[in-house]
Amino acid sequence: MRRTAHAALFVAAVTAGACSTTPTSPSSSAAAVEVGAATQETPSLPTVIIPTPNQALGATRFVAFGDSITYGTLSSFDGVFLSNVPGSYPSVLASWLIQAHAPQSFVVLNEGSPGETARNGIDRLPGVLSTHRPQVLLLLEGINDMNVNDATPAQVASNVQYMVQIARLYNCTVLVATMPQTYPSTYPDGSERTQSAAKIVPFNNEVRRLLAGAQNVHIVDVYTAFGSNRSLMGNDGLHPTAAGYQRMAQEFLQVIRQVFPVRGSLQ
Numbered sequence: 001m002r003r004t005a006h007a008a009l010f011v012a013a014v015t016a017g018a019c020s021t022t023p024t025s026p027s028s029s030a031a032a033v034e035v036g037a038a039t040q041e042t043p044s045l046p047t048v049i050i051p052t053p054n055q056a057l058g059a060t061r062f063v064a065f066g067d068s069i070t071y072g073t074l075s076s077f078d079g080v081f082l083s084n085v086p087g088s089y090p091s092v093l094a095s096w097l098i099q100a101h102a103p104q105s106f107v108v109l110n111e112g113s114p115g116e117t118a119r120n121g122i123d124r125l126p127g128v129l130s131t132h133r134p135q136v137l138l139l140l141e142g143i144n145d146m147n148v149n150d151a152t153p154a155q156v157a158s159n160v161q162y163m164v165q166i167a168r169l170y171n172c173t174v175l176v177a178t179m180p181q182t183y184p185s186t187y188p189d190g191s192e193r194t195q196s197a198a199k200i201v202p203f204n205n206e207v208r209r210l211l212a213g214a215q216n217v218h219i220v221d222v223y224t225a226f227g228s229n230r231s232l233m234g235n236d237g238l239h240p241t242a243a244g245y246q247r248m249a250q251e252f253l254q255v256i257r258q259v260f261p262v263r264g265s266l267q
Contacts, residue, residue: 019093054101058260059173062108063134064090065125065163066141066240068101075234077188078241083114087242090138092249097256109134120157125163129170136260137167138252140177140222142203143238145166147194153199157206164217174253175215178204178223183237185228195237218259225251 025085064070072088074080094108111128113120120142129137142160145151160176167174182195205224211217223248226232232244240248 002061012125023257025058026226028046030034033188034065036064039264054104056104057097057101057256057263058264059135060104060106060258061132061134062090062093062106062136062138063111063128063132064108064138065111065121065128066139067112067121068114070138070140071114072111072245073239074241075236075239075244077236078234085242086207087245088112089240093138093252096249096253102115108138115150116141117151118142118145118163119145119149119155122162122166125166126170129167129172133170134172134257135165137172137174138177138220139163139167139174140179142183143179143196146199146203147193147238153203154206157203161210164211164214168214168216173218173220173259175252175259176207176211177208177220177248177252180222180233180240180248181228183233185235185237187236193237197237206245218255220251222248222251232262 003104056098068083070090072085072091073083074085074087075081077223088110090108090110090112093152094106097104099108111132113124116124121141139160141163142156145159146153147155163175164174173211179200181200183196184192184194184197186192208219211219225243232240232247234241234244
């Protein structure tokens with residue numbers, strides 16, 4: 001009972017004290033803030049540069065097969081006659097593949113044989129494929145058949161088709177280049193050479209027709225890439241210039257990336 005009484009007295013005293021205090025002025029209340037009206041600053045994030053990883057390719061071992069155009073011969077009277085020059089399309093292609101798709105390593109073997117006909121190529125090809133065992137054959141041949149032996153475009157295209165069939169027996173994917181446009185030329189000795197210029201379009205058309213729908217066989221349209229740009233061919237009207245070989249490498253690289261993409265990156 002005594003504890004209850006003391007508690008009642010304490011409550012009464014506190015209440016009386018609170019009521020006896022008169023404020024001199026009303027206390028100011030904080031202004032109401034409308035929801036959404038206050039500016040909310042998004043914290044800035046540091047700039048992060050994420051390098052794009054190189055894309056992987058599903059083929060790394062190539063053999064380039066053909067005649068002097070594959071070998072890398074430049075025009076014999078352009079002032080510089082070189083064979084197997086670093087500017088040959090296989091060497092340029094290898095350099096670009098390594099640069100663009102590191103850390104993958106690539107091999108592009110140059111099996112160009114100056115003066116070779118497609119008929120000769122049929123005999124040589126099996127030995128090259130059995131020795132090197134490439135995943136991919138890069139093929140351009142036939143101009144010497146038409147120039148030297150006066151073969152018809154249909155005959156030469158048939159030989160190219162036969163080489164493709166040989167490569168498929170070795171389980172190679174085959175990238176077949178169309179022939180760039182050649183041009184008639186007058187040689188330093190005064191001789192006139194047509195360079196089979198009139199046969200190029202019929203030959204290319206027949207190659208496309210014979211290989212249409214062939215499994216794991218793809219056309220690299222060098223003819224269209226060169227167009228009528230005469231500066232891409234040397235003074236002899238037959239061999240590409242250094243810029244022409246680079247254009248060839250560019251076309252092969254583009255088709256390789258289309259045919260052999262791999263999902264994901266090299267990371």
